[in-house]
Amino acid sequence: MKLSDFNLTNYKSKFYEKNKLSNKNLDDSKHKIALEISNVGLWDWDVTSNKVFYSKESMQIIGYDEDDLKNTSKFWDSKVHPDDKESYFSDFKSHLNGDVDIYENKYRILCKSGVYKWVLDKGKIIERDENGKPTRIIGTHTDITNLKNTEDKLNKNLQLITSQNKRLYNFTHIVSHNLKTHIGNFKNILEFYEEAKTEIEKEDLVLHLKSISDSLTSTIVDLDDIISIKSKAQVNQINERVYLHNCCNKIIESLSIDSQNKGVTIHNALRKDEVILSNKSYLDSIFYNIISNGIKYSDPNKKSQIIIQSVHTKSHIKILISDNGIGIDMDKFKGQIFEMYQTFHGTMRQDSRGVGLYITKTQVDALQGEIQIESKLDEGTAFSLTFPKQK
Template sequence: MKLNFLNLAKYKSKTYRNTNYSKRSIENEHYKIALEISNVGLWNWGIESNRVFYSKESKQIIGYCESELNSTSEFLDKKVHPDDKEGHYRDFKLLLKGRIDSYENEYRVLCKNGSYKWILDKGKIIEKDLNGNPTLIIGTHSDITNLKQKEAQLNKNLQLITSQNKRLYSFTHIVSHNLKTHIGNFKNILEFYDEANCENEKEELIQHLQSISTSLTSTIADLDDIISIKSKAHNNQLNERVNLFDCVYKVVESLKTESIKSDVTIYNALRKNEFLMTNSAYLESIFYNLISNGIKYSDPNKKSQIIIQSINTKDNLKILISDNGIGINMDKYKHQIFEMYQTFHGTDRKDSRGIGLYITKTQVEALQGVILMESALNEGTTFSLTFKKQKTLV
């Protein structure tokens, strides 16, 4: 009797096979645990059957349980944010056409609770048919919402810093120019003084020196005010609960003489129970500057009035200060409104130094607010001040 030849090189015992499968199972379990810990979801798409498998983690990212998520590719595609669909489809088509080796896209997806989350979606073709067409794609989902929010905040901070740097450059340029002008005038007057031949001429030059000295003192005071405002913007002096109606009432009372003299009626239409976490001195100064501007540039040919009112939204409080005064030509001056040493009304008022709105804007921004202005020549002006509600400033 002849025995069949036994090829020991290819022979694997049952024990070996079981052990091998056991090692493979342990390895798969390790991968599964690692994905759960990292909160990365798995998906794969069988193209011919149009069936998509989503792992538990993928479903949890957008708030669904395992039994709720439809297994077709269209289900998740329909939940991609409308603004992100074009980029998502474009990149995925490039993968299907073989123009890229792997797919990667960031997009927002609609969650079960109605909110949107940012998803980092990656995919790669792992199987093709005999004609080279893809038949199976495997990929991952990662929740990058927090990362996107931090990125948006960083961009916002960068824009703020860039804007502040531009304003600082503009400020230093203007101050430097003015200081140089004063110094140059001092130098010229002193040279003329040395060359003067009579006492009357010298006395006139001394008067010019006094005028230049007054102007220089005013410029330095402006600089000191602005630096003081900017330095306080970074400490806890901006943390008071201020009643807006009372604050405006106080300002209106302090301007009573001016308003009566100019025949301007001021309406404080703010609610008596409106409060803002802010700095009372700054807010009072802002109201004073804007209301006094309305009095200063009232139209003598009208029944002049100033109205202070508010608009509430969920997150913001907007304060409107409107007048029916002489107004400003915004087509001509809109880019200069809040710049230093700019005047726009074409009047000969000696008290119009062109610094008030710059300081007001600086104060509003120190309170983490936004100031805007609308105006029409011979019709009037409205300033809007927008602040975050009940937010402690630090």
């Protein structure tokens, strides 16, 4: 018989004689057998005498036997998990006040062995005095520990799948954004090559073409690493030693054509011995997006520059990347900076897709870091990347 088939209002037996408990309530063999088969415990509270009968099934759920029996509500109430007591008493009070027809609550109960089990507790007022006050309440206990554990596992799996889908979605944008940047660099160099008038100019452009090709190869390898990372539940499960100065230098070199054409000087002031444990693929992408933005949105009326430096605390390292470019109107766009498909510079550039900073924020979050921005129109932009130090 299912629990829902057990109608408490139809369970008629006399539990007490002269305010003393008796086991004669189990004379109804049908209900007794049903309770035993279903492993559902029974409780019966005589409100007038404040005594509670607990069936052996209820006692067995928490590992006690009849010798341990104490016929008071405090016996059971004291074993409810501290974090569950508020809802436990609140739900029961709602039933006493007539707010709900049947009392029902799921909570953890401390067993004799010292472990907690999950219990589904149900109850209903079946007798009242002449003033309408409850005098007797009968209810059931059901062990739902296995059900709860299964439910928790399903929720964790759902969270994992949702997280993996989100990272996969972000990964498609990373591939599109980063590869499109390299393709643009190839296109620019080939156009310069066609316009070159001397063999020396052509040879120089071929060298730059090789540099871009090497950078593209490195990006493809990095993206392959990201695929491996995304199969993990947490990106930070894979850590490697990253030398920040060398990491930035490679990005600066890959962007040298753009920076020269824009007249942007890049100062890498990071110490050569600065090392953090992180994911190199993500850091490369983060630096690439911020530095390339500094070049892309430089001010043609200034002697443009980008400065990369760091500040250390006991527990964190903060990397500062600042430029003196055209800046962003933070009063207008402050809440949109790291959202997808947002552009802020008022330009009609076709290569401004509003994806780079979204990707950057996602990657910084994945590395348990924090990214902040300060910017002012016609003065420039400064990004700060804060990462926890790991031993």
